[in-house]
Amino acid sequence: MYFPYFAAYMGIGIFLAVGLFVWALKNGQFSEQQRARFLPLEDEPNAGEVQSSRMGRLEFLTLGFLASAGLAASAAVLVFALVSF
Known part of the structure; x- marks a missing residue:
């Protein structure tokens, strides 16, 4: 009954996850694994107050939109x- 829609929904999710993983590998997100364990031990110089940039706000809004769209798609499938059952 609703199996093709569920399978398509899951397929799209897996496709996006694999695509993002490949993108992260190509951009070097997983390089320097040995250095990562020592990052919490390093002292950071006081940079003062962090200014919010326009790009940061745009990222926040984009992630909020994507999260909302994902929740809406999940609710629509449910x-x-x-209803069709």
Whole structure:
């Protein structure tokens, strides 16, 4: 009944996750694994107050939109599954 929609929903999620993982590998997100364990031990110089940049606000809004869209898609699949059953 609703299995094709659920399978498509899961397939899209897996495709996006694999795509983001490949992107992270290409951009060197997982390089320097040995250095990462010592980062909490390093002293940071006082940089003072952090200014919020326009790019930071744009990132925050984009992530909020993507999270909302994901929740809306999940709710739509759930409602469709319940209504068509």
